[in-house]
Amino acid sequence: MSVKISHTADVQKFLEEASGLHNDAGDARTKALIHRILRDSVSIIEDLAVTPEEFWKAVNYLNVLGTRQEAGLVVAGLGLEHYLDLLMDAEDEQAGQSGGTPRTIEGPLYVAGAPLSQGEARLDDGVDQGVPLFMQGRVFNTVGEPLAGAVVDVWHANTGGSYSYFDSTQSDFNLRRRIVTDADGRYRFRSIVPSGYGCPPDGPTQHLLDQLGRHGQRPAHIHFFISAPDHRHLTTQINLDGDEYLHDDFAYATRDELIARITFSDDQKRASDYGVSGRFAEIEFDFTVQKTIEPLEQQRKTRVRALEC
Template sequence: MSVKVSHTADIQDLFKEASGLNNDQGSARLKVVMQRILQDAAKIIEDLQVTPDEFWNTVDYLNRLGGSNEAGLLVAGLGLEHYLDLLQDAQDAEVGLTGGTPRTIEGPLYVAGAPIAEGEARMDDGKEAGTVMFLQGRVFDAYGKPVAGATVDVWHANTQGSYSYFDQSQSDYNLRRRIITDAEGCYRARSIVPSGYGCSPDGPTQEVLTLLGRHGQRPAHIHFFISAPGYRHLTTQINLAGDKYLWDDFAYATREGLVGDIRFTEDAEAARSRGVEGRFAEVDFDFQLQKAPVADAEQRSKRPRALQEA
């Protein structure tokens, strides 16, 4: 038989005190959220009869999760980051804000301050062998008009599935650039074909996924922030067609309308015309922005992000 006491006045008074609701200091918003967290945690413990060993093993896990800097990876793997996108989609639909390129998760591996280029950029530092990839497309408004001067902030992994900054073997801002669209709304980049990646097999995210009977693999993908004055900021990514994990992404980032077709070319003359030798790849992807209903919508979220030290 499960004993339940969380509803009693003594326990509710305890949580009210612990949440700071009996004082006038601190954050009123955090107090309300904290009280709800404590109440819901107690209900979970009682309803599911969580044992003391399970409770303290969870506390230990949270310590290890924080020490690994994988919390951002775990929330993606548990579908919470995708849930936030679906929630925002529903909120938009409720007020009639529809259309444009779909949003999807940012993930935990963005680094602010990437070099800026006008119209086109070379993203890789030339130190890694890999298939050259030409990435190009246009940014349009809701009516199909090109958006000049938009910022296409793009980042992706290398051929090992690793990201610069987090992988210290790569040069600063390798495979990260901000490209300003030209008068026709075009952006162009030369890079290398990225690989997907998997959670560290010894890390706390994979530890949970394994207990859930799940893998921790992502398909090859390319991340984007798209922004322009007067338009809603877009956080999105394209997963590359043909990847084994395209529709089995552990982070739930693949969405209809966000699959990038990748074309490989073996033709030597075509390679020479592109200034490369051997096999190369091309990816074309256009973006359509919504008008910003309010000025704040032009900005990305204030989520904490890494910044490369000078």
């Protein structure tokens, strides 16, 4: 029989002291969060009879996770980032806010400050000889009005499944651009068809997923921030149809409304019109954002991001 002492007055007082609740310094919100984390942690230790060996194994896992900079990956893999989307969806429903393109996870690989283009852009630097991709669409509000001057901030992986900045072999801001929509709310870009990818096989995220009997694969996808004055900021991504992992994304980011049809073509006349030869691909995808007068809702959520530190 396991011993349980967390309910005793002495232990409760000890947890309050460790959380800083008995002093007037520090930050009240941080104290409240740490107090709850400590209370829940000792309950887990007691309820599941966690051994000292298991405890220190978990501590070491956190050290390895930080060393490999995979904390953002593991929270996606455990569904916690998707849970935040579900929670915000529920809050919207309760507040009567509806309509527009669904949100989905940002992931950990955004880089701020990508080059800004008017109307259209080329994302790739021409080094990766992938299939040329031509994507276009429009940005609307929920009453169907096109939004001129909206910013489409786009980023995605190369054919090897890696992202510039985090992959030093790629040029700065490769496969990353910000595009300002034209008078008809339209954006266009040329890029390459991205590849899906998996967690590093020797990393702590995949090690944990192995213990859960789960894979760590993502389907091919393209990330977007969509922003416009007087409209809610949208964090989303499209997943490309036909991918093996389309409905089995380890990060739980796939939503039916965000599955984009990608069309491959060998039509050399159309290829010539695009300025390429050989096989190419096309995607058309529109985004719809909600109106708001709240300044905070017009901005992306605050978090530490590359080049924003």
